[in-house]
Amino acid sequence: QVQLQESGPGLVKPSQTLSLTCTVSGGSISGSYYWSWLRQHPGKGLEWIGYIYYSGRTYYNPSLKSRVTISVDTSKNEFSLKLSSVTAADTAVYYCARRTTGTTGFDYWGQGTLVTVSS
């Protein structure tokens, strides 16, 4: 059974860079999957941030593209998110998730981690 687990600081100062890692267990990250980051503002809906194929090809939400970097480390079976120049509007629960090639649903999700942007 594939499991995803987010990790990283729960508090980030304004203007700094938010950094999160998603560790994949129960399966290899080097398969026909797109590894994704999504977020949910408190009491609000879901927002797709972007995803990466294990080969390194990335796709980003146009509204966040200038601030987002997603990378993958196949040796550690993990992938990461960096969001620069954060503001209070980036306070949200951040989820990592998997999308299988050939389908378009996100079939496995991490439990989510709350990141608060505050000085």
Place this chain on the structure above:
Amino acid sequence: QSALTQPASVSGSPGQSITISCTGTSSDVGGYNYVSWYQQYPGKAPKLMIYDVTNRPSGVSIRFSGSKSGNTASLTISGLQTEDEADYYCSSYASSSTYVFGTGTKVTVL
């Protein structure tokens, strides 16, 4: 990219059927057969219920079904049960390999 439009809330009695709509544009819902639906309980991660408009992942109840007409997709829950009370989100693949989500619908079982 604008969020897909869903009704804020839908309710029904146990045993009834309800339908949640998800309206987009020809650039997302109408342009691709790539709509997914997610169920989310408070404080929990979303769970995939339907993918590619009509497909159910293994383990999802057959009471959940999806469809699409033009720019509007729908999720139908038949034989409503108390455990179905949750938030539901639609999502669509859109141009340039991006994704857009719906505004979310709170389902209440009366």
